[in-house]
Amino acid sequence: MARSRRGGLKSIFAHKTTPSSPSPSPSSTSSSLSASPIASPIHTFSDSMMEENIEIAESMIRKWKTENSNHELFSGDRREAKEFIKSVKNLQRAMHYFVSENAIHEKLVHAQCLMQVAMKRLEKEFYQILSSNRDHLDPETISVSFSSHASFKSRSSCSDEDEIGSEDEIQIAEDSVSESVSTIAMSDLKMIAECMISLGYSKECVKIYKIIRKSIIDEGLYRLGIERLSSHQIQKMEWEVLEVKIKSWLGAMKVAVNTLFAGERFLCDFVFSNFHFIRESCFTDIAKEGAISLFQFPEFVAKGKKSPEKMFRILDLYDSVSDLWPDIESIFSFESTTIVRSHAIASLLKLGEAIRAMLMEFESAIEKDMSKSALPGGGVHPLTRYVMNYLCFLSDYSGIVSDVVADWPLPAQAAALPDAYFETSSLNGDEDSLTKAVTVRFAWLILVLLCKLDGKAELYKVDVSLSYLFLANNLNYIVSKVRSSNLHFLLGENWISKHESKVRQYSSGYERMAWNNVLATIPSQNSTMPPSIESIKECFNNFNSAFESAYRKQSAWVVPDGKLRNEIKVSICGKLVNSYRRFYDEYRVLLRSERNSESFVRYSPDDLVNYLSDLFTGSKVSGSSSNSSSVNSRSSR
CATH class of the missing domain: 1.20.58 (Methane Monooxygenase Hydroxylase; Chain G, domain 1)
Incomplete structure (x- = not known):
C-alpha cells in the first residue's frame, strides 16, 4: 500500500504542469513531440x-x-x-x-x-x-433503561438542529447505560441506521424496522389481553362478560402505555435520533393501530346503558385514562399520532358523560323508590344502606367526580335550597371550586335520601314514637357512614355536627312520645295532698298498665347501633327509673300491710332497669303474664 x-x-510530480509557464516555441514543440510521449491526465x-x-x-x-x-x-x-x-x-x-x-x-x-x-x-x-434480540429489545427491557436514564433519553431525542455525531452518540449510550446485550444491540442498530440512511438506503432500513417492531407491539398487546373489538360487539355483550374484559383492560392499560409504547418510542428516538421524520414515521406506523384499539375500548364501553351499578367500572376506566394522560400526551406527541391522543380525549369525554348520566339515574332511583311497607322495628331501611354504601364507594373517587361535575349545575330543586344547608367545613378557606362542586353534589344526594326517609317515616302512623326512632336510626347510620369514609373529608365536621344534633332531636322525640304516658302515672314530687291507700294502689296499677303496654309495644323495636342504643337506654332510665324509685321508696312501705300487695307493686326499680336493658334488640316479649313471671323470676334471683 x-x-x-x-x-x-x-506521477503527480512527474506530469504536473503549471498554468503560468511560458508557451513553447514551434521548434521546441516539434522536437518535444519527437523526443517524449503524450502527457497523461493529472493524477x-x-x-x-x-x-x-x-x-x-x-x-x-x-x-x-x-x-x-x-x-x-x-x-x-x-x-x-x-x-x-x-x-x-x-x-x-x-x-x-x-x-x-x-x-x-x-x-x-x-x-x-x-x-x-x-x-x-x-x-x-x-x-x-x-430478530435475534427480540427478548433483549422487548419494550419492558427498553422502558427500564429509559426510566433509569432519563438524561440519556433527552440526548437521544435531540432535534435535527442539535445533531450528535454517530460515533459520539454511541459512546454516550455506552457510557450512560450499563453495558448489556440490549444496550449493545441498540447502539449497533443506531450505527447501522445512521450509515444506511445517510447513504440513501433509508427505505430498506425503515422497512425492516417497521415489520419486526410492529409484530412485537402487536404480540405484546395480544399477551396483555387487548382485543380489537368494535362498538357493536361491546354493546351486545352481557355486563358480566364485559366487566371481565374491563378488568383485563384496566390491568393492561398501564403496562401498555408505560412499558410497551413508551419503550417503543424510546427505541425509535434512539435508533433514529438524527432523523426526525423517519423516527416519527416508524413510531407512528408501528404503534398507531394498536394504540387506537387500546383507547377506543373505554370510549365504546361508555356508550352502553347508563346503569348506576356500572358506575364504578366506568370510574375505573376514567381514572386509568386520566391518570396516564400526561404519559399518553408525551409518548404520542408527534403530529402523525394526533389521532391517538384524540381517541384518548374522546374516551375521557364519553366516560365523563356516562358518569354524569349515572349520577342522574342514581338520584332518580332514590326518588322513585316505591316501597310502601313500614320496616318492622323502625330499623335502618335497605334504601339507606344501599345509598350510603354507594356514596361511600363513590367518595373514594372524589377526585374523578370533581373533574366530571365541575361545570355541571345542580338540579333546580337544589338551587332553590338556602346556601346554609351546603355550608360545611370543607367549603371554607381556600378550597378550590372542584372540591366545592363535588362536596355540594354529595350533600345534595344525601339530602334527597333524607327527604325520602321523611316520607317513609309517615308509614308509622300507628305509633308516632316509632317514626322518630326510625328517623333516629337512619340518620345515625348516615352520619356513621360519613364519619368512617372519605365523605368525612368532603362534608366536614360542621355537616356531621349538625346531623348528629338532629339524631339527638329524633331520639328525644321518641322518648317523649313513647314514655311520657308512663311518666305521667307517677305522682309529682311537689304534691302536697296526703295520698290515701286507694290512690296509691291506683297509681301503682296505672304505672303497671302503662309500663307493660309501652314495653310490650317496644320490645320488638330495634336500635342497631350499640352506641345510640345505650344512649337512649341511659336517657330513659335517668328519667323513668329515678322518678319511679322515689315513688316506690316512699309508698311501698304503706302497702306492706295490704293483702296481695305484690299485685299492686309488680316492679322494683331494679326490675325496670333489667327490663329496659332488654329493649331495642328486637327480641319480642308477649303479654303481661310473661312480664309478671319474668319479674317474679328476677325478684327471686
Missing part, C-alpha cells in the same frame, strides 16, 4: 487517497459479502464492525469526490457496486440484530 502511495506521488494526491479508500473498502466488503459469510459482523469483534462502517463511509466520500471531479465512469460504477454489496450486508445485519 505504501508503494502505491509513493507511485501516486511520483493528484486526492485522487490517490480516494482510490485507496475504494481499495480498503473493497477488501472489507468482499470479506463480509453476504453470500460468502455466514457469520454475523456485529456479533463478533465490534471493532471490526466499526471498521466496516468506517470503510463504507470512506467509500461514499470517494464516490462524492469522483463525481465532483468528473472522474472516469468505471471508478464510479465499481464503487457503486461495492456500495450495494455493503448495503446488503448491513441490511442483513440490521434484520439479524432486530
Whole structure:
C-alpha cells in the first residue's frame, strides 16, 4: 500500500504542469513531440487517497459479502464492525469526490457496486440484530433503561438542529447505560441506521424496522389481553362478560402505555435520533393501530346503558385514562399520532358523560323508590344502606367526580335550597371550586335520601314514637357512614355536627312520645295532698298498665347501633327509673300491710332497669303474664 502511495506521488510530480509557464516555441514543440510521449491526465494526491479508500473498502466488503459469510459482523469483534462502517463511509466520500471531479465512469460504477454489496450486508445485519434480540429489545427491557436514564433519553431525542455525531452518540449510550446485550444491540442498530440512511438506503432500513417492531407491539398487546373489538360487539355483550374484559383492560392499560409504547418510542428516538421524520414515521406506523384499539375500548364501553351499578367500572376506566394522560400526551406527541391522543380525549369525554348520566339515574332511583311497607322495628331501611354504601364507594373517587361535575349545575330543586344547608367545613378557606362542586353534589344526594326517609317515616302512623326512632336510626347510620369514609373529608365536621344534633332531636322525640304516658302515672314530687291507700294502689296499677303496654309495644323495636342504643337506654332510665324509685321508696312501705300487695307493686326499680336493658334488640316479649313471671323470676334471683 505504501508503494502505491509513493507511485501516486511520483506521477503527480512527474506530469504536473503549471498554468503560468511560458508557451513553447514551434521548434521546441516539434522536437518535444519527437523526443517524449503524450502527457497523461493529472493524477493528484486526492485522487490517490480516494482510490485507496475504494481499495480498503473493497477488501472489507468482499470479506463480509453476504453470500460468502455466514457469520454475523456485529456479533463478533465490534471493532471490526466499526471498521466496516468506517470503510463504507470512506467509500461514499470517494464516490462524492469522483463525481465532483468528473472522474472516469468505471471508478464510479465499481464503487457503486461495492456500495450495494455493503448495503446488503448491513441490511442483513440490521434484520439479524432486530430478530435475534427480540427478548433483549422487548419494550419492558427498553422502558427500564429509559426510566433509569432519563438524561440519556433527552440526548437521544435531540432535534435535527442539535445533531450528535454517530460515533459520539454511541459512546454516550455506552457510557450512560450499563453495558448489556440490549444496550449493545441498540447502539449497533443506531450505527447501522445512521450509515444506511445517510447513504440513501433509508427505505430498506425503515422497512425492516417497521415489520419486526410492529409484530412485537402487536404480540405484546395480544399477551396483555387487548382485543380489537368494535362498538357493536361491546354493546351486545352481557355486563358480566364485559366487566371481565374491563378488568383485563384496566390491568393492561398501564403496562401498555408505560412499558410497551413508551419503550417503543424510546427505541425509535434512539435508533433514529438524527432523523426526525423517519423516527416519527416508524413510531407512528408501528404503534398507531394498536394504540387506537387500546383507547377506543373505554370510549365504546361508555356508550352502553347508563346503569348506576356500572358506575364504578366506568370510574375505573376514567381514572386509568386520566391518570396516564400526561404519559399518553408525551409518548404520542408527534403530529402523525394526533389521532391517538384524540381517541384518548374522546374516551375521557364519553366516560365523563356516562358518569354524569349515572349520577342522574342514581338520584332518580332514590326518588322513585316505591316501597310502601313500614320496616318492622323502625330499623335502618335497605334504601339507606344501599345509598350510603354507594356514596361511600363513590367518595373514594372524589377526585374523578370533581373533574366530571365541575361545570355541571345542580338540579333546580337544589338551587332553590338556602346556601346554609351546603355550608360545611370543607367549603371554607381556600378550597378550590372542584372540591366545592363535588362536596355540594354529595350533600345534595344525601339530602334527597333524607327527604325520602321523611316520607317513609309517615308509614308509622300507628305509633308516632316509632317514626322518630326510625328517623333516629337512619340518620345515625348516615352520619356513621360519613364519619368512617372519605365523605368525612368532603362534608366536614360542621355537616356531621349538625346531623348528629338532629339524631339527638329524633331520639328525644321518641322518648317523649313513647314514655311520657308512663311518666305521667307517677305522682309529682311537689304534691302536697296526703295520698290515701286507694290512690296509691291506683297509681301503682296505672304505672303497671302503662309500663307493660309501652314495653310490650317496644320490645320488638330495634336500635342497631350499640352506641345510640345505650344512649337512649341511659336517657330513659335517668328519667323513668329515678322518678319511679322515689315513688316506690316512699309508698311501698304503706302497702306492706295490704293483702296481695305484690299485685299492686309488680316492679322494683331494679326490675325496670333489667327490663329496659332488654329493649331495642328486637327480641319480642308477649303479654303481661310473661312480664309478671319474668319479674317474679328476677325478684327471686
